[in-house]
Amino acid sequence: MVRASAIPLSGYLSPEEAAVPASGASLKGKSVLITGGASGLGASVSLKYAECGAYVTLADINEKLGESYAKELQAKGLHVQFIATDVTSWTSQVAAFKAAIAFSPSNSAIDIVLAAAGVFGVPFLTADEPAVSLENDPPAPNMVAVEVNTIGSYYTAKLAQLYFALPGSPPNSDKSLILISSLVAYFDIPLMSTYTASKFGVRGMFHSIRPMFADRGMRVNLIAPWIMETPLVTEWLKMFNAVGAPVGNTQDVITSAMRFADDPKVNGRAFACGPKRILDLGDDIEGEDAGKVMHGFYETELPGWDKMAAGLIGLMGI
Incomplete structure (x- = not known):
């Protein structure tokens, strides 16, 4: 394996610079793997990448939805395949990466990985929690969100790092990992x-791996969306609407995912998407680990949030 040359981490982008759309020209013929690609944000980005000429592998646990969406995009003449994938399984993700590589025009490379698989999980407190006694042990909490969102994303990131370095890939080709976190x-x-x-x-993983990826000539960036219209948060959206809380725009996520995939100069950045616009969070030492941006976030992006948050708690009966 020929090791790619190290690349620099890039600097802070103003809101105007962060919102600049990418042409997507470089995506033509590239091999892309998107976990959680059958629905929600993953599906929206999958369509955009495929429209730019990328060979897109949708990796999702929902076989019915994934097969249907892949056929829908194939009917448009787009290069898309679906692979049933459980992101909490290392073996399952390995199979998805191999399928994406085999689907690539060269049958030997993967260029872009988007870790979009996610579940919401359950609240920490609920109105109907069981009474505690020494005779009956409390049930273990549901940890599916950690298993899918954290462990699944960790597996995806590690496999991206490994398979980006396949011998068949040109030594200085642009390799991009995009992580989906959240403004929470x-x-x-x-x-x-x-x-x-x-x-x-x-x-936290993003903080740790970005210098290691850069040292190996690979880019990693992060998208932190606000709550927006996806199947993941249907019930929460109802409560947000009830208390007058704003909802984000899926197009901001698509714009950010396009920028991170298409622009080789953007590396190691974290973009907030919504509720009003795209913001570079400045999630680095210079930006005080997003402290500078988040200091005024409530006033500029979420005025009246304290009242809205209190309303959410009231709706849940806690």
Whole structure:
């Protein structure tokens, strides 16, 4: 294996710079793997990448939805395949990566990986929690959010690092890993403790691996969406609407995913998507680990959030 040359981490982008759309010209003929690609944000980005000429592998646990969506995109003449994948299984993800590589025009490379698989999990507190006694042990909490969002993303990131370096890949080709975290990893939303912990894990991994990827000539960036219209958060959207909380725009995620895939100069950045616009979070030492941006976030992006948050708690009966 020929080791790619190290590449630099890039600097902060203003809101205007972060919102600049990418042409997608470089995606033509590239091999892409998207976990969670059968629905939600993963499906939206899959369509855009495929429209740019990429060979897209949808890796998702929902076989019915995945097969249907792949056929829909294939009917449009797009290069798309579906591979049933359980992201919590290392073996299953290995099979998905191999399938994506075999689907590539060269049958020997993978260029872009988007870790979009995610589940919401359950709240830390609920109104109907069982009474505690010494005679009956409490049930273990549901940890599926950590298993899918954190462990699954870790597996995806590690496999990307390994398969990006396949001998068949040109030594200086642009390899891009895009992680989906959430804005809950940057500030508190009531009762979302399990989901927050899982997405904070993705953020922590991003911090740790970006210099290692850069040293190997690979890019890694992160998208932190606000809550938006996806099957993942249907019930939460109802509550957000009830208290007048804003909802994000899926197009901001697509714009960010396009920029991270298409622009080789952007490396090691974390973009917030919503509720109003795309923001470079400055999640680095210079940006005080997103502290500078988040300091005024409530005033500029979420005025009145304290009242909305209190309303959410009230709706859940806690």
